[in-house]
Amino acid sequence: MSSLQQLSDIDIFFFFGDNDLGLEIESELIRGILQPKRSMYYNRDEGAGIDEYENRPSGITLDIGVRYDIANWVSKNNARVTDGSGGYPDRRIAVSQNTIRIDRKKGQVDISVYYIPFFNYQKPNVTSVQVGVVT
DSSP states (O other), X not given: OOOHHHHTOHHHHHTTTTSOHHHHHHHHHHHHHHSOTTOOSSOTTOOXXXXXXXXXXXXXXXXXXXXXXXXXXXXXXXXXXXXXXXGOOBOOEEOOGGGEEEEEETTEEEEEEEEEEGGGTTSXXXXXXXXXXXX
């Protein structure tokens, strides 16, 4: 798991394809999780919209909604990225609603996403983000 500062580095954007593939995939996942829903004018399906759950009561809607939104975004992203054909690396990842963990702490929620990159399926990875909620 890389740090959020490393994953949000502008070099990943400018040198897309020249960086470590695992680092780029994890950066895409973080970007997708944090991107608000329907915020991009050219692709309205982009983003899981986890920010919508900020400052909401922690309950069953959080448990179901966060898992659904992340898994839904990953499935849409897998349809857009390369699948390993044509000499390009496979950028797809496998995520299940059961592999998304929500840890509640006082005043915040940590969301950990355990995923398996298709290009290296023998090495599962994890990435996590923090969301502030009302408990």
